[in-house]
Amino acid sequence: MKKLLIVGDSLSMSRHREGVAYEQMYSTLLACHLKNWLVINGSVRANTSRQIISENYQEEYILPLLPDVVVLQVGVVDCLPRLMSKYERRILGVLSRIQGFRRLARFYISFKSKRRLYFTKKKQISFVGSSEFESNMMQFRNLMSRIGCKVIAINIPHPGPGLSERTFGVGEAVSRYNGIIDQVFSGSAHAVVDLYNMTKSNPSLLQDDGYHIRWECHELLYKEIFENNLLRASMENKEQMIPAAVSILPKLH
Numbered sequence: 001m002k003k004l005l006i007v008g009d010s011l012s013m014s015r016h017r018e019g020v021a022y023e024q025m026y027s028t029l030l031a032c033h034l035k036n037w038l039v040i041n042g043s044v045r046a047n048t049s050r051q052i053i054s055e056n057y058q059e060e061y062i063l064p065l066l067p068d069v070v071v072l073q074v075g076v077v078d079c080l081p082r083l084m085s086k087y088e089r090r091i092l093g094v095l096s097r098i099q100g101f102r103r104l105a106r107f108y109i110s111f112k113s114k115r116r117l118y119f120t121k122k123k124q125i126s127f128v129g130s131s132e133f134e135s136n137m138m139q140f141r142n143l144m145s146r147i148g149c150k151v152i153a154i155n156i157p158h159p160g161p162g163l164s165e166r167t168f169g170v171g172e173a174v175s176r177y178n179g180i181i182d183q184v185f186s187g188s189a190h191a192v193v194d195l196y197n198m199t200k201s202n203p204s205l206l207q208d209d210g211y212h213i214r215w216e217c218h219e220l221l222y223k224e225i226f227e228n229n230l231l232r233a234s235m236e237n238k239e240q241m242i243p244a245a246v247s248i249l250p251k252l253h
Contacts, residue, residue, distance in 0.1 A: 001038055002234060003065055004030065007052050007140075008043035008073035011157075011213055018207050024215040026222035030071075033226060040065060048078045048128050049136035053143070066147055068234050071225055072140070072185075073154040076211055078128035079177040081167050085125050124169065130176055137184040145189065150230045153185040154193045154221065156211075158200035163210025193224045 006012055006027050014022045022028055031039035042061040044051065051057055052074060084092070095105040128136070144151050155178045159170045178196055185192050195213075198220060199205050205217040213221075225231060 001036055002034075002069075003038045003040070003067045004034065004069045004071065004231075005061060005065055005067035006039075006041045006043055006071045006073070007047075007061070008041070008071070008154075009047035009077050010043070010045045011076060011211070012041065012043040012071075012073045012154075013045065015207070015212060018212065018214075020213075020215045020218065024218050026218045026225065029219070029222035030225060033222075038065075040067075043073070046077050047074050049074055049133050049140070050078075050128055053136050053139045058143075062143070062147075067149050069231055070144055070149055070151050071154065072151050075133070075156045075177050075181060076174075078133050079126055079130070079156065079173045080163075080211070081124060081126060081169055081173060086127070126173065130180065133177055134180045134184070137180060141184055141190065150234065151185055151190040152193060152225055152228055152230055153181050153190065155181045155196050157195050157206060157213065158197070158203070160199070160203050160206040160208075160210030162206075162208045191228055191230045193221065193228070195221065 012025070012027060014020055014025055016022075025041070027039060027041040027043075031037075040061070042057075044057075052072075092105045092109065095101040141151060156174045159167075159174055164170055174196070182192055195217075199213075199217070205214055205220070206212065207214060
């Protein structure tokens, strides 16, 4: 049995309140259409390139599974300009649990949120810098090569209005990190799915927050992955796939 692992963040997970059900995720569609394949969604909310090369993540997903193909979708958490540092977030987390300081924490968050454009321009905080991101991506690629695993990397979506209008420099940051993804994973051994241009030409594929994806985008990503030459080359025979045009699950609205 062949094995496919999705190494992702919240973009490759369900968002039922925003209309993305489990049945509509591209991981579910792949599992339905890849015959005799084990498809595991190892996505974690707020996942980063730093996390996926950590011992904990490797021991949880990579080493026990030893996948034949990995679909990699991280980077947006790494690169997005942040309103608050991790230190501020930890302090606010503590204060919000103390009754006397809860209102103060809420006021601070509200104050900065209303001035997001100003503070993201002033501080320019990201969770993982571009140099570390490149190093992490190369480490991940090299680990996958050592276990004989092919990587299909999905780049970061083009920022929608809900993000770009409120966050300074986000377009430049996304382009810079996508350049790293392309540099590390473009080539005969691996592949890149261009979600950036997909969402640039069709912004309606994004949620109102400007970076999470709608169910229609999950369907497009499924088709891009399913028809990718790297995945096709991993098939032992044609019976391992059900044609992509066959609809197994009804679309949910």
